[in-house]
Amino acid sequence: MPTNQITAVTELDKSRYKTKVYAGGHFIYADEPEDLGGTDEGISPGALLLAGLGSCTAITMRMYADRKNIALDAIKIELAICKEEEMSKSTTITRKIELTGELDDAQRERLMQIADKCPIHKILSNPITILTS
Known part of the structure; x- marks a missing residue:
């Protein structure tokens, strides 16, 4: 595979939904809450999304602020998505971004524009095709 391609491997045995996720030499667990039959020992797939x-939004904003010498001290992003049974072709993710630092209005506005430039935002904002083999 090309080195610039993002890849992940997931493995699930007979454990109740607790899934091992490997990516770039790192490892985490995904799982479902107990009320859905999981063990609640990992992050839910929706929360991983x-x-x-x-994280992509915060990293993109940090890179821009560092490159432009903007006094951005911290970024906090709260995200939410509707329940699975409410999802449709027009599913909405809400994203609340809080910026801390000595920023003027123009810097804040520009950083909010930069938030939409993160690669994951671009992927999620366009049609996605999933090829399964």
Whole structure:
């Protein structure tokens, strides 16, 4: 596989939904809550999706602020998505971004624009095709 391609491997044995996730030499667990039959020993798949968007957004904003010498001290991003049974072609993710630092209005506005430039935001904002073999 090309080195610039993002990859992940997931494995699930007979454990009740507790899934091993490997990516880039790192390891985490995904799972479902107990009320859905899981063991609640890992992050839910939906939360992993939101975490990917949130972390990518924060990293993109940090990179921009560092490159432009903007006094951005911290970024906090809260994300939410509707319940699975409410999802449709127009599913909405809400993202609340809080910026800490001595920023003027123009810097804050520009950083909020930069938030939409993160690669995961771009992926989720466009049609996605999943090829399964």
